[in-house]
Amino acid sequence: MSDKKVWQDLETGMELPPATSLGYRTGGWRILRPVYDPANCIHCMICVSYCPDMAIPVTQTEEGVAGKGGKIFKGVVRWQTDLAYCKGCGICAHECPTKCITMVREEEAEQAACKP
Amino acid sequence: MGIRKAITGAQAAAEAMRQINPDVVVAYPITPQTPIVEQFAAYVADGIVDTEMIPVESEHSAMSATVGAEAAGARAMSATSSQGLALMWEIVAATPGLRLPIVMPLVNRTISAPLNIHCDHSDVMGVTTLGWIQIFSENAQEVYENILLAIRVAEDRRIQLPVMVNQDGFITSHAVEPVEIFDDAAVQSFVGIRSLERSLLDTEHVRTIGAMALPDYLFEAKRAQEEAMGNVFQVYKEVGRELSSITGHAYPYFETYRLDDAEAAIVVLNSAAGTAKVAVDAMRGRGKKVGLLKPILFRPFPYEEVRAALENIPAIGILDRSMSFGACAPVYTEIRSVLYELDTRPKVQSYVFGLGGRDILSTEVEAVFEELLTGELDSKRQRYIGLRG
Amino acid sequence: MPTLQDIALKTSGSAAKLVSGHRMCAGCGIPVVLKEVLAASDKPVIVINATGCLEVTTAVYPYTAWNTPWMHLTFENAAAVAAGIEAAYKSLKHRGKINGEVNILAVGGDGGTYDIGFQALSGALERYHRFMYLVYDNEGYMNTGNQRSGATPFGASTSTVPAGKVSPGKPQWRKNLVEIAAAHRIPYVGQSAVHNTLDVFKKAQKGFSADGPAVLAVLQPCTTNWSFDSALTMQYSRLAVETNFWPLYEIENGIVHITSKPTNRKPIEDFLKGQTRFKHLFRPENQHVIVEMQEMIDDEWDRLVKLEASGVRF
Numbered sequence A: 001m002s003d004k005k006v007w008q009d010l011e012t013g014m015e016l017p018p019a020t021s022l023g024y025r026t027g028g029w030r031i032l033r034p035v036y037d038p039a040n041c042i043h044c045m046i047c048v049s050y051c052p053d054m055a056i057p058v059t060q061t062e063e064g065v066a067g068k069g070g071k072i073f074k075g076v077v078r079w080q081t082d083l084a085y086c087k088g089c090g091i092c093a094h095e096c097p098t099k100c101i102t103m104v105r106e107e108e109a110e111q112a113a114c115k116p
Numbered sequence B: 001m002g003i004r005k006a007i008t009g010a011q012a013a014a015e016a017m018r019q020i021n022p023d024v025v026v027a028y029p030i031t032p033q034t035p036i037v038e039q040f041a042a043y044v045a046d047g048i049v050d051t052e053m054i055p056v057e058s059e060h061s062a063m064s065a066t067v068g069a070e071a072a073g074a075r076a077m078s079a080t081s082s083q084g085l086a087l088m089w090e091i092v093a094a095t096p097g098l099r100l101p102i103v104m105p106l107v108n109r110t111i112s113a114p115l116n117i118h119c120d121h122s123d124v125m126g127v128t129t130l131g132w133i134q135i136f137s138e139n140a141q142e143v144y145e146n147i148l149l150a151i152r153v154a155e156d157r158r159i160q161l162p163v164m165v166n167q168d169g170f171i172t173s174h175a176v177e178p179v180e181i182f183d184d185a186a187v188q189s190f191v192g193i194r195s196l197e198r199s200l201l202d203t204e205h206v207r208t209i210g211a212m213a214l215p216d217y218l219f220e221a222k223r224a225q226e227e228a229m230g231n232v233f234q235v236y237k238e239v240g241r242e243l244s245s246i247t248g249h250a251y252p253y254f255e256t257y258r259l260d261d262a263e264a265a266i267v268v269l270n271s272a273a274g275t276a277k278v279a280v281d282a283m284r285g286r287g288k289k290v291g292l293l294k295p296i297l298f299r300p301f302p303y304e305e306v307r308a309a310l311e312n313i314p315a316i317g318i319l320d321r322s323m324s325f326g327a328c329a330p331v332y333t334e335i336r337s338v339l340y341e342l343d344t345r346p347k348v349q350s351y352v353f354g355l356g357g358r359d360i361l362s363t364e365v366e367a368v369f370e371e372l373l374t375g376e377l378d379s380k381r382q383r384y385i386g387l388r389g
Numbered sequence C: 001m002p003t004l005q006d007i008a009l010k011t012s013g014s015a016a017k018l019v020s021g022h023r024m025c026a027g028c029g030i031p032v033v034l035k036e037v038l039a040a041s042d043k044p045v046i047v048i049n050a051t052g053c054l055e056v057t058t059a060v061y062p063y064t065a066w067n068t069p070w071m072h073l074t075f076e077n078a079a080a081v082a083a084g085i086e087a088a089y090k091s092l093k094h095r096g097k098i099n100g101e102v103n104i105l106a107v108g109g110d111g112g113t114y115d116i117g118f119q120a121l122s123g124a125l126e127r128y129h130r131f132m133y134l135v136y137d138n139e140g141y142m143n144t145g146n147q148r149s150g151a152t153p154f155g156a157s158t159s160t161v162p163a164g165k166v167s168p169g170k171p172q173w174r175k176n177l178v179e180i181a182a183a184h185r186i187p188y189v190g191q192s193a194v195h196n197t198l199d200v201f202k203k204a205q206k207g208f209s210a211d212g213p214a215v216l217a218v219l220q221p222c223t224t225n226w227s228f229d230s231a232l233t234m235q236y237s238r239l240a241v242e243t244n245f246w247p248l249y250e251i252e253n254g255i256v257h258i259t260s261k262p263t264n265r266k267p268i269e270d271f272l273k274g275q276t277r278f279k280h281l282f283r284p285e286n287q288h289v290i291v292e293m294q295e296m297i298d299d300e301w302d303r304l305v306k307l308e309a310s311g312v313r314f
Helices: A046-050 A091-095 A106-114 B009-020 B034-045 B059-071 B082-087 B089-098 B140-155 B184-191 B218-247 B272-285 B303-310 B330-339 B362-374 C004-010 C030-039 C053-058 C078-094 C111-115 C118-126 C177-182 C197-209 C223-227 C230-242 C268-272 C276-282 C284-310
Strands: A032-036 A058-066 A072-078 A101-105 B003-007 B024-027 B052-055 B103-108 B133-136 B163-168 B177-181 B254-257 B264-268 B290-295 B297-299 B315-320 B347-353 B382-385 C045-049 C070-072 C103-109 C132-137 C188-193 C214-219 C248-252 C255-260
Touching: A032 A106, A046 A091, A046 C004, A046 C030, A058 C004, A072 C004, A091 A101, A091 C230, A101 A106, B003 B009, B009 B034, B009 B103, B009 B140, B009 B163, B009 B177, B009 B184, B024 B034, B024 B059, B024 C078, B034 B052, B052 C078, B059 B082, B059 B089, B059 C078, B059 C118, B082 B089, B089 B218, B103 B140, B133 B140, B140 B163, B140 B177, B140 B184, B140 B218, B184 B218, B218 B297, B254 B272, B254 B303, B264 B272, B264 B330, B264 B362, B272 B290, B272 B362, B290 B303, B290 B362, B303 B330, B315 B330, B315 B362, B330 B347, B347 B362, C004 C030, C004 C197, C030 C053, C030 C103, C030 C132, C030 C197, C030 C214, C045 C053, C045 C078, C053 C103, C078 C103, C078 C118, C078 C132, C103 C111, C111 C118, C111 C132, C118 C132, C118 C177, C132 C177, C132 C197, C177 C188, C177 C214, C177 C248, C188 C197, C188 C230, C197 C214, C197 C248, C197 C255, C214 C230, C223 C230, C223 C276, C230 C268, C255 C284, C268 C276, C268 C284, C276 C284
Parallel strands: B024 B052, B103 B163, B133 B163, B264 B290, B264 B315, B315 B347, B347 B382, C045 C070, C045 C103, C103 C132, C132 C214, C188 C214
Antiparallel strands: A032 A101, A058 A072, B003 B177, B133 B297, B254 B290, C188 C248, C248 C255
16 A cells, blocks of 8 residues: 555545556456567558557558568558557457457467567 | 615525526526526526526436536536435535535425425435535525635635535525625625636646545545545635625624523524524523524534533533434534533533424423523433424 | 548547556457547547446546546436536636537446436437437446346346246347437437447547537447457447347438448347357247347338338438
8 A cells, every 4th residue: 555645645536637547557467469460461450440458559651561462551550569458358360351460378479479 | 785685595595696607507496495596597597697507307417417517617506405405415425525616505495205395404414424515594694695605615725625505495495584685796706716727628637537446545535525624614714704894794603692601502503593592582581591502614513613602501402403313313413522522511402393394483492491491401312392292 | 531540540649538558358349439439529528427337447546548538427427417517618618718629428338328327318418418428338237247227138138137947038128229319309319339430430420510419329249248259349249230130320310321231131140149148048948039039120120221211300
């Protein structure tokens, strides 16, 4: 309890500033990890729009990124899933039209990530 | 100096609201509060105020919309009675926790069953634990001034708590009395406008209001709320002094009437205090030393000050206009508690009177004084005034 | 025409109005509904949230997932609170105390809307406050473990009306909230489903731009209490539409328009199977319930198609 505020420091009416939940990492809930293969991605944004945890970052790029078939995708593109928040629901993998996301057990993914 | 108008307590509340000209008024009609909202609606219809008024579909929605408006930064008011207060109880309870300074006139009426539209205090006494500031008014003049006072107390940065301003149903709300209405400009300058500091509509300072608090924070939240309640005494005095400069009246926590040398005293809220004053005068005329203490600020309760006022009175009768079934009546409970710290305690007697609009006569109050003076009292037994059988 | 790319940008990073770190179940579609709806507003949105899944998971002191003004009061009064906020907005604007435009969004689950919040919603629609009411409909009290609501479908087993030896689950059909809302003669009512991002987005845009109250009902399959794999939320939403169990349509100024017509209506079994709440229906003695359900769905669909074709104002 020591890291919590004392009553004298509470905001009037317990108001909160916005988006403080970014400090609450839900990635620890994950059992399955979405492993994303950019080489097979068409940046259709289906996974992004369906992600319940807003855990797939996107940016707008003019240079473009290489995706499925070596094609360069410009405009709005996605990047690696933010594992700090991804809860591993698997909607992205299930809905992906090119199957560029695979759900892998978290411990296997950890081991694979540790290999040189 | 103001203008004297012959108006009812309900109209006096509406007059205060006219001068306040709140940003939002939300109301659902209920007897005997109805004339307040009708009068105010007429002001809206005639353009005398430019308040946004929402005639909602229930009291639950009335208090909900009032809270929404207040959270949005508006000065919002509602008014209710009895069953209406009961229906909005859930939101009444939530308001102090959100620290929203809503001012609501409450026209006291008994709670069903049996159904009865007349006065007693069973409505307000069911909500005194919830964290609203409670102010009581003997007559229409006090209703008017207490509402003005309440706005400033509620909205003070040290407080940010809601206030109910009580008046007796029908007895005060529907009886015509001369009421001095003070200058619009002076009153409006006194009430000012509400700060938008905590407005949900401030999109530059995005805020979350009403987050859930788990066991790790709820206790601290409630302690902070209690601190604000404790600040009321100081703020009430300061605001009262400021209002005095317009009205010439004082705003004490309670009124005492011929109490100083009294050998017996009565404690009673609201309009019955007026009846008790008549009885005091009659008794004094017969050489009996009796007096009155009329609580005004009931939450927070000014224990120390009431103790100082009562400590030398040998016998005190506490008249409650509601019961707490199976336990001591609410005002009696407070007064008994007040006296606990004294080495030599006055004798006390609990009386219940006036339920469901039953009249109390000055002769009945005189009989209470006589009983107090004889000293035949039983602090463990509640007595009833004007009850058959 | 909005694209998924546009919506992705509006729902990510600092533009996101609902951010990561909320505590909704893995695979829950409620945040998906919310981010799509919030992205559809071209003005800041003031959100008033009824008690329920969304509220308890997005604002747990000192954490809030909201990056837009947000408020919770209690369970049954989101529409009434929204009414108060709208009145305050009008008044403060009229008095020159605030500038700028906002949209007001009240949001609740089906319990807070069809059941306990129904009166406050009806009152606010009748008084014609300018706000949108969004219901994310997961067909029961899912936050507290699958209790029956007025939105629970016929035949579903819930913890308060469980299927048992003599009970085939809920014996009543559900309320038609969309038509009830439209009966208030409000300018916009839409019914959508979480999997159809563009449909949700477009209907939310219409709702926000309506000159009066709007209601948007979005189906949101519950991975936890309908008990399917968390990856299948969008699939169940899609099946609900493809079976005509949950038609996508809108009632704009009283005119009915079906926004998506399945070419080959799938049998209702396709939607029911794999959901624990309907498992009992596949027992031989309950087959008649599925038959009855199919008839009701087909009748309702026929009625909707006729309503649309008639052009008669609702």
